[in-house]
Amino acid sequence: MRLMRPLLAVIALFAVWLLWGGLYKTPVLQLGIVSCVLVVWLTYRMALPDQQEHRLALLYRVPLYWLWLLWEMVVTNVQVLRLVLGPRSALSPTIVEVDASASSKFALTLLGNSITLTPGTLTINIDDTRLTAHCLTRAAAKDLRDGAMARRVAAVDPD
Amino acid sequence: MNGILEAIAGLLVISGSLFVLAGGIGALRMPDFYTRIHGASLTDSLGPVLVLGGLMIYAGLSLITVKLAAVMLFLLVTSPTATYALANAALLAGLKPEGVVRMPADSEDGV
Amino acid sequence: MLLVAAIAILVTMALALARALLGPSVYDRVLAVNMFGTKTVLLIAVMAFIMGRTDFLDLALAYALINFIGVLAVLWFVQESRKRHPSGNSAQTTTESNME
Incomplete structure (x- = not known):
């Protein structure tokens, strides 16, 4: 379950990326996914988010x-x-x-x-x-x- | 109806830019560094909210409004953070506020 | 209407530049540059509507983020150079303003 939050973060980022992009071709989409994963990886490398449960x-x-x-x-x-x-x-x-x-x-x-x-x-x-x-x-x-x-x-x- | 909306949007943008202008004047004529920050923060709080809010009314419901809302959100989160970093760096570097009175947290009515 | 707002923002940017030139401490200058940056974001957004080119808004968004990172980077740089050269240039301007 440790991967749950980074995965959710990637999905949320990609949704925003889709909203901004407006150009939906396969290589562009692949690039988008790669950049989202890269951003989340860099963020986790800098600092782990605090472990407090984020209540709805x-x-x-x-x-x-x-x-x-x-x-x-x-x-x-x-x-x-x-x-x-x-x-x-x-x-x-x-x-x-x-x-x-x-x-x-x-x-x-x-x-x-x-x-x-x-x-x-x-x-x-x-x-x-x-x-x-x-x-x-x-x-x-x-x-x-x-x-x-x-x-x-x-x-x-x-x- | 459209005319009314546009008038409201124009009014918001104009009043926002007036706050921005007043903040610019404040940053120039306030007496010391910490009071100048207060002047500058005038341009970072209600100014952008009114200007971008007015533009959002101009744009109507569309992707543009979402983008304007994103710009506003980023400005409202980053500008106080940057201001705090700046004020704290100046304080730690030994820049003293001029002519201040200290008011401790537990005194009865201060000063 | 929008044009008036754009001019007001431009004048504010000029005032910020004046503050950046007057100083007196490095922190005043960083404050002015930060103000100049956030006003640029507003100006781009207003210009996007004046010129009917709403794709400019993406630039405004990018500029808002770059400005923030830039200010933090400059502050970090000032702090580091003060540590390394306690009598260096940046520290000197600060003591000058202290003595005022």
């Missing part, structure tokens, strides 16, 4: 989280837009430490990237499960430390 629940939880994140992005983008065009005195750069409520690599990556993706907050260091973030204003730092985002990420991937 993530498939609908992550898109729901993205919807919330999109709304957060709209709010923070408008705030930072004002700061960028306004006077420098409105800035109050703050460094804040946030505890991630979840400890899986997936949850940490999701939280770190979400913090960076919302303008005004920026992950600058990850130490075990404690993230250090640079914030443009003290208010943004307070919001981040209150941990609404960390709680939502923990709800997506509770491990």
Whole structure:
């Protein structure tokens, strides 16, 4: 069963390859399969994917989280837009430490990237499960430390 | 109907490019490296979402929309990762943020 | 409409270039180059629609990925050269900006 996941990866890659290609002749298709196998082999050679079971629940939880994140992005983008065009005195750069409520690599990556993706907050260091973030204003730092985002990420991937 | 959709698409693309432009201005006029990243991240978050989203409405339901969605997904996954790598490299190299206040995780109301 | 967006993105790319030239640290320059790269992806996508050549989107996709790898490679290079030559060029520009 060790071959199950690489095999699934090759099939998924080949489906995407077919979607992109649009040229369906035998030698081209053979080349496509070879390149898909090569990519998966190179990836496994670089690093084995973590052995955590990937639950199907993530498939609908992550898109729901993205919807919330999109709304957060709209709010923070408008705030930072004002700061960028306004006077420098409105800035109050703050460094804040946030505890991630979840400890899986997936949850940490999701939280770190979400913090960076919302303008005004920026992950600058990850130490075990404690993230250090640079914030443009003290208010943004307070919001981040209150941990609404960390709680939502923990709800997506509770491990 | 078509006219309305096209107007919405145009509006999305224009507002997206305005966010991009503001981010460019921010990256130029913010005072230090870390605050400049915030300016630049303005061009990497809502800007691409609005521009590519508008183009998706222009394209309608087709393979082009799938490709635009793929471009958007790649940008939204890779740009924060690259930004984190950059900020972390600068921090480890000893580049200090200017004029910051530290707010620890466990203090009551900070500062 | 699309043309206005394309011009706005082009102006942003010019601003990013200005930041790349001004520096002052290597990291500012890498930030500017990264910004320039992601704006190129957007510009290609918008140009694909202006010119009616939607096959350009494949280029945008490839460019998004290459830009990411490129930025990581440059950062790795800066880090390695700092390790080997602690007083080298890249470190010097960083200390300069520290003293500001």
